[in-house]
Amino acid sequence: MSRLDSMLRRLAAQRDGLNWAASETAAIPGDVVDLGLGNGRTYDHLREILPQRRIWVIDRVLQCHPSCTPPEADFLQGEAEPMLAKLYESGARIAMAHYDFGFGIKEKDVAEAAKLSPLIAKVMQPGGLLVSGQPLTGFEQIKGPDTIAPDRYLFYRA
Numbered sequence: 001m002s003r004l005d006s007m008l009r010r011l012a013a014q015r016d017g018l019n020w021a022a023s024e025t026a027a028i029p030g031d032v033v034d035l036g037l038g039n040g041r042t043y044d045h046l047r048e049i050l051p052q053r054r055i056w057v058i059d060r061v062l063q064c065h066p067s068c069t070p071p072e073a074d075f076l077q078g079e080a081e082p083m084l085a086k087l088y089e090s091g092a093r094i095a096m097a098h099y100d101f102g103f104g105i106k107e108k109d110v111a112e113a114a115k116l117s118p119l120i121a122k123v124m125q126p127g128g129l130l131v132s133g134q135p136l137t138g139f140e141q142i143k144g145p146d147t148i149a150p151d152r153y154l155f156y157r158a
């Protein structure tokens with residue numbers, strides 16, 4: 001598969017996965033967190049499909065498209081570990097999380113996702129859903145929408 005096709009499939013999986021999880025968590029109270037602002041694409045999508053939710057964003061840098069800049073109060077700028085601790089201390093609890101941290105080096109990305117999983121678990125509402133580009137640990141892995149090939153994007157219940 002060409003890298004173009006691969007990227008298109010990944011972006012479609014992200015969109016379908018976020019839409020699916022947004023609808024599956026409609027009855028669960030709480031906020032949303034986008035782990036990895038990057039260009040702001042998934043943050044922009046989340047705020048479009050979930051206008052009623054508070055959407056927190058964590059990233060070590062603010063380098064998104066200007067139109068996708070989160071409100072200052074919702075953007076936790078810094079390393080994931082202290083920022084997840086800050087989110088927990090704020091009292092916010094998360095109905096839906098999107099994990100999109102990564103360096104692009106598979107072993108490092110998998111190790112980081114495993115290291116951060118317990119901190120993410122602390123902020124989740126019971127029954128909340130996680131949509132992830134990397135394998136997370138300590139959650140129940142569930143099947144996502146039928147449009148997404150297994151293992152292209154991952155889904156978990158807290």
Ligand SMILES: C[S@@+](CC[C@H](N)C(=O)[O-])C[C@H]1O[C@@H](n2cnc3c(N)ncnc32)[C@H](O)[C@@H]1O
Nearest residue numbers: 036037038039040041042059060079080100102
């Ligand atoms: C793949 S990009 C996110 C893409 C974004 N979701 C989008 O749709 O545009 C990953 C982002 O995660 C951030 N990141 C990776 N590891 C991190 C960490 N440990 N702490 C904070 N930010 C991190 C990087 O700075 C980068 O902006």
